[in-house]
Amino acid sequence: MMDATTRTHRHTEDWREHAYDLTRGIAAYTASPLIDGLARVVAGYPKADIANAFNHKQVACKMWARDKLFERCGGRFKRIWVLGGWYGVLPAMLFDDARFDIDMIESIDIDPHVAAIAQTLNRSAAGRFRALTSDMYALDYAAAKPDLVVNSSCEHIADVRDWLDMLPEGTLVLLQSNDYFSEPTHINCVASLKAFEAMAALRQIRFSGELPTKNYTRFMLIGTV
Ligand SMILES: C[S@@+](CC[C@H](N)C(=O)[O-])C[C@H]1O[C@@H](n2cnc3c(N)ncnc32)[C@H](O)[C@@H]1O
Structure with a gap:
């Protein structure tokens, strides 16, 4: 038995x-x-x-990011960096969308276990996708010159403004955070969209908005540092 x-x-x-x-x-x-x-x-x-x-809430947040990015910035990118990229879901969704024409997306995460999974998820974009293991605070943004930097994991990093200060002036960024304070891995949630705007202090804002979900509200900013 x-x-x-x-x-x-x-x-x-x-x-x-x-x-x-x-x-x-x-x-x-x-x-x-x-x-x-x-x-x-x-x-x-x-x-x-x-x-x-890939649950329906995560997918909704990334579809929202994709739509607003296309609406405000168009679909042509040479090099996108997705930081705290986890399993590479956003890159897979961008490659899946015919509105976008992207030469290269690099998904960068501090966790060494996620790169192989992100690479598997994005295997059909071979040659246009790379998963790398690094701390986003240790990258050379000025040398790499990505034309878009995405960080939809702002709630997971200790100091968003310190990190943004590492980017060259004029860099286009797409940032997401949320007010899901009760999730233990969220070390830096924000209470409102206004608080997120104040924390990021972008020079120019192309989009600022919120997406309510059942348990929390997700906030997004698109603009330049
Ligand atoms: C749970 S995931 C992503 C959640 C987010 N809502 C999303 O899907 O965009 C957060 C990721 O950020 C990564 N991360 C946390 N701190 C980081 C850092 N300093 N540099 C790079 N990645 C980091 C974690 O390893 C994790 O894979």
């Missing part, structure tokens, strides 16, 4: 196989490279928290 631990393990394994079959089926039906990448992540990285990174 199976004990409780073995049963739980079997159940988890069954669910992973179901999720893999399902995402592979949806990928075949939709011919979507993004869903194909998701299926490969489910199969190859069972411990990855991909269901969290």
